[in-house]
Structure formats: structure tokens, C-alpha cells
Amino acid sequence: MARVVVDVMLKPEILDPQGKAVQGAFGRLGFDGVASVRQGKRFEIELDGEATPEAVAEIERAAATLLANPVIEDFTVHVEAGV
């Protein structure tokens, strides 16, 4: 089995209220030195077989249609070794 990870984040130009709320909480709890916080989604996809280029390409297509909203979100796909 192989694990493919899809990380979905809001595009930089999109306001991230959740991130701003977390950043505010950091400050109130005394965690300083934080310039900004952005929150997104992480999908861990376990494949039946190996992470062949075809399988990863299929996950990328699924990410673009199912996991991310291409209008406001960017996504990255990477294979996690040795899981």
C-alpha cells in the first residue's frame, strides 16, 4: 500500500478568516513571533497498490474535481514514502 497526500489551501489572495482567528488565539495565549496563520485541509489517501505515475495522476484529477475548489483553492499532491 502507498499513501498519497493531498494538501488543499486557500489561494493566497483569498481572505482566510479561520487562519486569522487562530492567529489571534496565538497572540492571546502568549505565542508571539507568528506573522500569519493559514488553515487548509489534508487528505491522506491509501492506495491498494503502488503509487504509480498513473495512480498519482488519477488522484490529481480527483483532487481538482472533488477535493479542491479551483476558484478559491490551490492543492498539492505528494507521495508519502515508507508508510
Added chain:
Amino acid sequence: MARVVVDVMLKPEILDPQGKAVQGAFGRLGFDGVASVRQGKRFEIELDGEATPEAVAEIERAAATLLANPVIEDFTVHVEAGV
């Protein structure tokens, strides 16, 4: 500036209905070969300064108190190079 990433995932033994829903959608859209899908949160934290060991330790403390619910979630912290 340095970027520290906190990934928060449900513990393996905790049922993940969102992940199950995504897995079902994968199947309906014809993406086969997926054994399981788990969904979690990704936080991208930009620091004012460098990611010193002290700064990363502080982010780990914040993650344990603010970003993850230690009863049902695990988290990992890593510094993203070259951002």
C-alpha cells in the same frame, strides 16, 4: 521568514465520516484503487524570524493546546524549507 506546518489528523482508531464520504465519492466518480481516505487539517504558520528550535517548540505547545484535540487527534510539526 520561515514556515512551520502543523498537520492534524484524527487518531487511526477514530471513525472518520468525512474521509468515508470522500472515499465513496471517489468510487462513484470512477477513481478506483483507493483503499481508504482520511481528512484532517493543515496549518501553515509563517514566523517573523527563523524557525529556531525554541520557535518550533513553541509551535508544538500551541498545536497541543490550540490546534489539535489530543483526545481524538494526533499532530505533526515540520519546518518547510525554502519558502
